[in-house]
Amino acid sequence: MAANVRPLTGTIGARVEGLDLGALDEDGAAALRDALDRHHVLVLGAQPLDDDQQRRLAEAFGAPHVHPVAAWMGSSDVVAYVTNDADNPPQGDSDFHTDYTFHPEIAAVAVLQAQAVTSHGGDTVWSDTHAAYDALSPALRGWLGGLEAHHRMDPRFAEVMRQRHGDEVADRVTAAFGGTVHPMVVSHPRTGRPALFVNPGYTDRVVGLEPKESDALLGFLFEHLGQPRFHYRHHWAVDDVVVWDEVATVHQGPDDFWPERRVLRRVCAGVVVPQPAVSVTVGGIAS
Numbered sequence: 001m002a003a004n005v006r007p008l009t010g011t012i013g014a015r016v017e018g019l020d021l022g023a024l025d026e027d028g029a030a031a032l033r034d035a036l037d038r039h040h041v042l043v044l045g046a047q048p049l050d051d052d053q054q055r056r057l058a059e060a061f062g063a064p065h066v067h068p069v070a071a072w073m074g075s076s077d078v079v080a081y082v083t084n085d086a087d088n089p090p091q092g093d094s095d096f097h098t099d100y101t102f103h104p105e106i107a108a109v110a111v112l113q114a115q116a117v118t119s120h121g122g123d124t125v126w127s128d129t130h131a132a133y134d135a136l137s138p139a140l141r142g143w144l145g146g147l148e149a150h151h152r153m154d155p156r157f158a159e160v161m162r163q164r165h166g167d168e169v170a171d172r173v174t175a176a177f178g179g180t181v182h183p184m185v186v187s188h189p190r191t192g193r194p195a196l197f198v199n200p201g202y203t204d205r206v207v208g209l210e211p212k213e214s215d216a217l218l219g220f221l222f223e224h225l226g227q228p229r230f231h232y233r234h235h236w237a238v239d240d241v242v243v244w245d246e247v248a249t250v251h252q253g254p255d256d257f258w259p260e261r262r263v264l265r266r267v268c269a270g271v272v273v274p275q276p277a278v279s280v281t282v283g284g285i286a287s
Ligand SMILES: [Fe+2]
Pocket: 093, 097, 098, 099, 251
């Protein structure tokens, strides 16, 4: 059965219907990869899946792997349950971010399915990093293309670790994920399109700028990514499956449902080492 792909906004997101997600064949997998390259966030609708079926669905986009922080904590299961309830408040997901950019390698794709949803709130919002880059002036795009920024773990995460596991574990996790540097504009590994690669969740400074210069530039770019014209917002229903491209988007989960219970099952697929976008200079203007 052919996939029916319907854009959800003029910029980002598409609903895909007509595929049996629990028994995806190679044609279906190719259709999903093509739709993801074009729309960056795919809403696949509500289909019950077990752990194994979700892992196999993720394989359409790359080899599933354990989130590096979960691996550091001792988990070896590529299928993770992200649970928030009265005892487990959300851990700083409310700022836009690409997952774990404080690490030298990031996931290519995330595949989430809602296992338990809240009576209100709990949406996820994505912003299109290609569209945000394209909307900048050629002069600013040219400058950003030569810059790098430092990314570090959200200090609030270390604080949660400190409260739950004590000082020693919190200090060790901070040391293990002390941060890394990425280009501020990266080339998408599949499409080659340039993407703005900074996020307010993990990016803390621009390499080579004075602190005030860095704060001003990052503040502008974070505000730029925050414009609704680049966004798709999803309200979860039980069994909803959503796939997103980690390079082509940043995402946030507003903390507006706690202390209600929400459970999302997550599989990360594929690995990307962010690479700088090649800038082309035409008539003295970099594009
Ligand atoms: Fe995230």
